[in-house]
Amino acid sequence: MTTLRSVSLIGVPTDIGAGERGASMGPEALRVADLTKALRSHGVDVVDRGNLSGPPNPWLPPVDGYRHLSEVVAWNQVTHDAIYAELKAGRMPIMLGGDHCLGIGSVSAVARHCRDTGKKLRILWLDAHADFNTSKLTPSGNVHGMPVACLCGFGPQELIEIGGQVPAISPKWVRQIGIRSVDAGEKRFVHEQDLEVFDMRYIDEMGMRHTMELALATLDANTHLHVSFDVDFLDPSIAPGVGTTVPGGPTYREAHLCMEMIANTGYMGSLDIVELNPALDLQNRTAKVSVDLIESLFGKSTLMRK
Numbered sequence: 001m002t003t004l005r006s007v008s009l010i011g012v013p014t015d016i017g018a019g020e021r022g023a024s025m026g027p028e029a030l031r032v033a034d035l036t037k038a039l040r041s042h043g044v045d046v047v048d049r050g051n052l053s054g055p056p057n058p059w060l061p062p063v064d065g066y067r068h069l070s071e072v073v074a075w076n077q078v079t080h081d082a083i084y085a086e087l088k089a090g091r092m093p094i095m096l097g098g099d100h101c102l103g104i105g106s107v108s109a110v111a112r113h114c115r116d117t118g119k120k121l122r123i124l125w126l127d128a129h130a131d132f133n134t135s136k137l138t139p140s141g142n143v144h145g146m147p148v149a150c151l152c153g154f155g156p157q158e159l160i161e162i163g164g165q166v167p168a169i170s171p172k173w174v175r176q177i178g179i180r181s182v183d184a185g186e187k188r189f190v191h192e193q194d195l196e197v198f199d200m201r202y203i204d205e206m207g208m209r210h211t212m213e214l215a216l217a218t219l220d221a222n223t224h225l226h227v228s229f230d231v232d233f234l235d236p237s238i239a240p241g242v243g244t245t246v247p248g249g250p251t252y253r254e255a256h257l258c259m260e261m262i263a264n265t266g267y268m269g270s271l272d273i274v275e276l277n278p279a280l281d282l283q284n285r286t287a288k289v290s291v292d293l294i295e296s297l298f299g300k301s302t303l304m305r306k
Ligand SMILES: [Mn+2]
Pocket: 100, 127, 128, 129, 131, 144, 230
């Protein structure tokens, strides 16, 4: 096991790329749900760096296919810089979003760190959506539906170049898990770019265990594993506090198994927790279940296994 046990929490309180207000309150909801204490109970050294700051959400319609593009760029730039600095210092960053557009800043920083250190990168994108939209394919212009496309080099120049290299990542490094809502044009583009997608149909038929075995296959000691956990990955019955609920997601036990199998690899080097929306939650339930799952990511086992 080579898991870094020194963790830095970085709050990014914005909903600048979302279609619904409220994900900006996500970082505080996770703190209120005792994330730091939960991680410390597993022997993790935790430093909470507080929140990054950036422009307010002007809540305007899209311009040329993008909503709030200059603000999205500003938030992702500060995110990139903060995540990159933590990795450089040898710490594991946990980004507390914020909406999923922030994955551009976060994953581009991880990719840059991997280039610096000669590491292979594997990205697990746990999500109900493929987040592979472009301005031509999306009707909404909300950038939280576009981060994977931007990271792969498809998007506005000022966003795709944040990591210092375009594209920041190859689609081959990505494994998407839990997908169950993809727009028609987006679906064609996902196939065209050959993303490896384990959708809910696959998980229903093959089970979470087999899914994760494949998603985690061919990792080795030189792999940096990044987990981008969109809380809408979970079934809405256990996680109502997100802006874009889609029925038919992983159950509580399936989600824990997913996290436990990631933990077992020992290779997780960075994590995003995004799209938690306390304005839509019920007494912070979704934050609590997220903290519970993060504990599994850090090796909590509910089983009696030795
Ligand atoms: Mn997402």
